[in-house]
Amino acid sequence: MDAKSYAICFKPSSSALKRSNTTRNWYRVAKLEQLKTIGRELTKGSQGGFYQSKEFLDLVKSIGEARSKAEEDRIVLSEIETLKRRISEPDIPKRKMKEYIIRLVYVEMLGHDASFGYIHAVKMIHDDSLLVKRTGYLAVTLFLNEDHDLIILIVNTIQKDLKSDNYLVVCAALNAVCKLINEETIPAVLPQIVELLAHPKEAVRKKAIMALHRFYQKSPSSVSHLVSNFRKRLCDNDPGVMGATLCPLFDLITNDVNSYKDLVISFVSILKQVAERRLPKAYDYHQMPAPFIQIKLLKILALLGSSDKQASENMYTVVGDIFRKCDSSSNIGNAVLYECICCVSSIYPNPKLLESAADAISRFLKSDSHNLKYMGIDALGRLIKISPEIAEQHQLAVIDCLEDPDDTLKRKTFELLYKMTKSTNVEVIVDRMIDYMNSINDNHYKTEIASRCVELAEQFAPSNQWFIQTMNKVFEHAGDLVNIKVAHNLMRLIAEGFGEDDDTADSQLRSSAVESYLHILGEPKLPSVFLQVICWVLGEYGTADGKYSASYITGKLCDVAEAYSNDETVKAYAVTALMKIYAFEIAAGRKVDMLPECHSLMEEFLASHSTDLQQRAYELQAVIGLDAHAVESILPSDASCEDIEVDKALSFLNDYIQEAIEKGAQPYIPESERTGMLNISNFRNQDHHEASSHGLRFEAYELPKQTVQARIPPASLASTELVPVPEPMYPRESYQTTTVPSVSSDAASTELKLRLDGVQKRWGRQTHFPSTSTSNSTSLKTVNGITQVDGSNTANSRTRETYDSRKQVEISPEKQKLAASLFGGPSKTEKKSATGHKSSKPSSHMVKSHAPKSSMEVASEKTSVQQPPDLLDFGEPTVKSTAPSLDPFKDLEGLLEPTTQVSSAVNHSSTAAVTKSPDIMGLYTETTAGAHHKDSDILSGLSNPPMTNMVGGTTTMQVAQSSKGPNLKDSLEKDALVRQMGVTPSSQNPNLFKDILG
């Protein structure tokens, strides 16, 4: 064997491996290593393992020695030829065949097409011996995607293998199931997989769970009736199975948080046990107890506790414990720490935990490792939503990261800046972003950062001038990458102005746009999208302020059409722009004389192959021939924003039709009344639906899904289950109303067990579910509005506290300046309320009216746009946020009761569960049984109308708030001041803010 190809041994670069407890030595001389490897190869060849022929070893070797990609390709192609020939020979011994398949895998791995051999791999999985079967399964999972035609040939074998009494066969089949089973074939294997959930071997249970998880991702409705099975598996006595169950549960909870609130206690107690090292030693990883399970659990808790105070309170202790126990010197410890920070920033804020999180972040940011800095920046981005002041402590670290040569770190920092943009720092941030955008070639990221620039500019622009200039820069450098909608938005913005009453500002905006565009036209090679905007604006407003003559503008437009003669869209825009200019001239009573180049251009377009261009050119010709009055009514100036009324009934044709009918023409029969046709088309439609919703059928009749159970009252069913299994619908619905806002309250209604999607409703009255779910969602949104408003208020008062204690460190003046422009600036509240105003208008128009909206409206807009919570408009005069000067305790004492009751019940059951039985298995069942008790407690406690609970929730928040005392008052005063001035700094009163902000 040649030494050269073996010189690629692992060298001592991995310091990380040394950490692991296995005693190994990576520091070895390459020569020795070679010998060893060769020896090992030889022994393995004789021992068994995998039989490799000389041929295959030679192939691998020659590819290893290949000096160029071309040479490698040549070798592989000749190998493919050999394989093609050999593999189709009759009576190949199994062992030989296995080797061929492995060689095919190798060829495919190198990026060549081995599809000629797929069928042989499929044949191989039919084999009886596991040895051969396993290779077959490996090959098909690597070769085929779930939509491949051959899948249908595999399903049958998989079905057979899932029934095998050898668990290794079952495992191999389950591996294939995870990769290959598609939406259509799920019903074929689903019942068997559900059975396997109770298999004696934990490896099988684990894989079965993961298969169901995969099915859920592919088609959520296929496994939605199996939720109870997942809950049961959560108490499996094998930690591996329990860990695997967290995957599907995470997905389910992501889609519908409210149905799983009852599991909070169980998750918390599992996490507690994991953190206390109750799991077998084998799950330790680098001295951490089962960190991967911890991370998964923290992710789930973050979802469950998100803006749910009650659920979050159950988590505080355990998360705090983990913060303390994490070993921040190891990578895995930091991974868990990071997940803790994510969890803390997602659940209902707790000052103590926020402090720990801030500590962890500052440790990350101060670290030398780029990885940790990266995570620190990311974590910072999450935490500033809750406590914005934390960014200021780390401003220098952030700026260092921004200037770091590492692109990944830079981009992450831009993401952070994007999250903390306000009207005071938008100029600096967007400028930086544009600079960076110009310096990179990665189109994907360029598009992203360009759209972010546009978004920020639209939201926070300090002046029209700046806005136009910024948009110009973005278009110039990333023009063809930005979405065409952005261009349309820009045109509309220029046309509509900023929505204020005074027209001078609007016309100033337009003139400055025209001016800058005329200037930019001098540059070569502009992106098409940008040219379209330019043409449109020049046509519409080029001569509006009388600064430029019509002949000057038309000359420019002709130049554009000539210079970009292969871009039809731009030419079309240019012709229409020309038409507008001429029309305005004629309407104003001036004489129009076409430039010679314009004449030649028109002649060219009149004979153009593009019918669109031709049409436009003829229209232009026709318009020029008309008199002033007619032209004015065709193309009135500055009317692009006015709606055109369309007479859909085409009433102006009535006379013509009447005439035709009188002459004996057939009257028109609407499509719906042409009966014969209708039935056929309807039938066909239905047929189509059936096909798409059911797909392949593998047995005669499907088992009825558990629809009926859904309507059975809870008590009778739930008592038989080990874990709270929320099959019954009613309790779940009412439970939902008492807790946090649902992400999509529709999720509940889609979970109804009958699958109606894709099937035409033909009979029966409408179910009552939709109406309940909508009423829920509105009330929830209101809760959301209030809760978050309060939350941001408290956050703000904290801001004041720490703001003063901020330290100034010695740093270079440039950085200081940058830091000041990014983070600094006094009068936090002003900025905030400004952003609040802005964000309440999420569309691209600037703010139009300052009339305060009702809190509900704002809240619902929030949820639909998913603005980060710190942008919430707490300046709005909602009842709740301005009330706290009254005594909240007395007023709402009575209403608080249900909440306390429930939480005490919760506490009770959790402590009982934890103390009672020491062994894990017992604990799981115990806890979950306890949790179940609690479930019914909650139900009884919260059966009052949802409003009560809602108010109860807010009361407690206010209690927390009022303890802040003067700070709150202070901020409210500021707030009031801002509202009194009634400003958004960008548009109406920029000078005022210039004074305040310096």
Add this chain to the structure above:
Amino acid sequence: MIHFVLLISRQGKVRLTKWYSPYSQKERTKVIRELSGLILTRGPKLCNFVEWRGLRVVYKRYASLYFCMCIDEDDNELEILEIIHHYVEVLDRYFGSVCELDLIYNFHKAYFILDELLIAGELQEPSKRTVARLVAAQDSLVETAKEQTSSITNIIAQVAK
């Protein structure tokens, strides 16, 4: 979720690929080319993460071999880094101080091990011991199967005599 796992040598040679999300053969080649261009050129002190088409690629270098995993934007990068390390440790335990050559010649075994570790783009088994036991069970079954076939061939050979 992990979208794919790639093992690339420093020279850009592919050692192992596993795709958990659907990619056509053409896309795969493109992905590998793009990523090896992106990752192999990065300096040693930089982040082990790369942003790529709206996803993240976490990579770690062991001697001349780069282990890469592509994940969603909201996944925990440090965790993935440890999953890579976890895989390497399992490989190491299985092969007994693993080196690139082991993976070159026994890539199918590396696949089998990966299948016990990750499934459907998620970590299915956090315990090294369990993975090792499962792989060993499969191997021993292969051994017995082998003995059987050889004994059968012996019998046939004897009968044929």
